[in-house]
Amino acid sequence: MPAVMWFRRDLRLRDNPALLEACADGAVLPLFVLDPALWEPAGPARRAYLAASLRSLAGDLPLAVVTGDPVRRVVQAAVEVGAERVHVAADFGPYGHARDLAVEQALAEAGVELVRTGSPYAVAPGRVTSGAGTPFKVFTPYSKAWADHGWRDPVDPPPDPTWLGLAETADLPDAEAEGVELPEAGEAAARRQWAGFLDRVGDYGDDRDRPGVDGTSRMSPHLKWGEVHPRTLLADLARLRSDGAATYRKELAWREFYADVLFAHPHSARDYLKPDYARMRYDDPADHLEAWCQGRTGFPVVDAGMRQLRAIGWMHNRVRMIVASFLVKDLHVEWQHGARHFMHSLVDGDLASNQHGWQWVAGSGTDASPYFRVFNPTTQGRKFDPDATYVRQWVPELADLPEGADPHDPSPADRDEVGYPQPIVDHAAERREALARYEEIR
Numbered sequence: 001m002p003a004v005m006w007f008r009r010d011l012r013l014r015d016n017p018a019l020l021e022a023c024a025d026g027a028v029l030p031l032f033v034l035d036p037a038l039w040e041p042a043g044p045a046r047r048a049y050l051a052a053s054l055r056s057l058a059g060d061l062p063l064a065v066v067t068g069d070p071v072r073r074v075v076q077a078a079v080e081v082g083a084e085r086v087h088v089a090a091d092f093g094p095y096g097h098a099r100d101l102a103v104e105q106a107l108a109e110a111g112v113e114l115v116r117t118g119s120p121y122a123v124a125p126g127r128v129t130s131g132a133g134t135p136f137k138v139f140t141p142y143s144k145a146w147a148d149h150g151w152r153d154p155v156d157p158p159p160d161p162t163w164l165g166l167a168e169t170a171d172l173p174d175a176e177a178e179g180v181e182l183p184e185a186g187e188a189a190a191r192r193q194w195a196g197f198l199d200r201v202g203d204y205g206d207d208r209d210r211p212g213v214d215g216t217s218r219m220s221p222h223l224k225w226g227e228v229h230p231r232t233l234l235a236d237l238a239r240l241r242s243d244g245a246a247t248y249r250k251e252l253a254w255r256e257f258y259a260d261v262l263f264a265h266p267h268s269a270r271d272y273l274k275p276d277y278a279r280m281r282y283d284d285p286a287d288h289l290e291a292w293c294q295g296r297t298g299f300p301v302v303d304a305g306m307r308q309l310r311a312i313g314w315m316h317n318r319v320r321m322i323v324a325s326f327l328v329k330d331l332h333v334e335w336q337h338g339a340r341h342f343m344h345s346l347v348d349g350d351l352a353s354n355q356h357g358w359q360w361v362a363g364s365g366t367d368a369s370p371y372f373r374v375f376n377p378t379t380q381g382r383k384f385d386p387d388a389t390y391v392r393q394w395v396p397e398l399a400d401l402p403e404g405a406d407p408h409d410p411s412p413a414d415r416d417e418v419g420y421p422q423p424i425v426d427h428a429a430e431r432r433e434a435l436a437r438y439e440e441i442r
């Protein structure tokens, strides 16, 4: 019996249980629906990356791309090929979950079943709960339950699939991100990136917090689009004994934790997880948001991060925390404004990790860092970028400072000399202001 494999965030052949299930039914239509509701808000970097990833997948199988509302398009495709089942990996995000319920109902009306096999996670959101049966709110007990729950071994690619096509399909999307240097997309590129990183994973524990060092895996866009499954990475890590491998596994658990939290609290994609924080006094974003987005705040590590984001659609994790803290606690702008800019600009933009990364920094999220711990951007820069490699790379003016100047805190005269802005705020004063506002809602 023919089947449909509806690809979404699983753009790969290997270790793809939903695809295996589809192939077990018989001949398979490999389908991708370009949904305007997701494509429009994605931003140029993510669109261009997705287009490249689809081109790569289309090199491995005859991918049928159609454009429009999945509720209509998936049913049409299933009916056209005479499929009785449409196979997917379950989507746990607020939009994807609701969309799948609507598609499932529309398919049922046409006598077709929607079959969910696996998800983009090693442990599906909602699968592990606290002793009381409620979703976890704190990372450490979650990560323990997550590890205890475990996951299956990776599966092989389908042995010899027979592919079906549609009479009419759309062209593969052709999107460019002008001026943004993106990583290579696709399953083969993801595997190469991972193999290269495995040689360095032993140093990950030491290097991961140094933005001037190529110490992290850069797997986030590949994971975002499912060009590789985290289970594949976890299987490789399990063969290693290093502390770096253990630390990396923990970072993957953060990704799964945030997906779990968002699934349990879908409103937290837009609203405060801790509602008290909505009462905090915030400033009009018009005052400083643009300087922050452009990387012209006069705080070197903040500007380096924001310029890195503009240039390559990616930013180092340590710097994501610093720039987010600066926006919320030094500029007193609500986290949603920063999260929106990130989602627009990031090639790895992922609703769960992004919104909860922001809420963590803003103090309003699960497991949040205490609000009163305000990052000092200058000392953070000196600590994590001690030789200033990172700030000099992304803020080239700072590479021209005179001998002996501190690239993390140049003097007013040196700033004028090299054309770098003066600080737009006084960090010490804004820290006091942030703490005063926090006292008001305590």
Ligand SMILES: Cc1cc2nc3c(=O)[nH]c(=O)nc-3n(C[C@H](O)[C@H](O)[C@H](O)COP(=O)(O)OP(=O)(O)OC[C@H]3O[C@@H](n4cnc5c(N)ncnc54)[C@H](O)[C@@H]3O)c2cc1C
Residues within 6 Å of the ligand: 208, 216, 217, 218, 219, 220, 221, 223, 224, 251, 252, 254, 255, 256, 258, 315, 316, 317, 318, 320, 321, 324, 342, 346, 348, 349, 350, 351, 353, 354, 355, 357, 358, 361
């Ligand atoms: C404000 C803010 C916004 C963020 N937005 C996103 C986002 O939109 N998409 C995204 O994938 N990550 C996001 N993160 C998490 C993290 O910054 C990135 O996953 C990481 O920088 C990606 O680079 P890497 O693959 O080299 O990471 P590595 O250090 O190599 O980590 C390996 C993988 O573990 C996961 N991971 C690591 N740290 C985290 C974390 N703190 N939270 C969740 N997962 C993590 C990612 O899947 C990552 O690819 C955000 C963090 C913050 C503080």
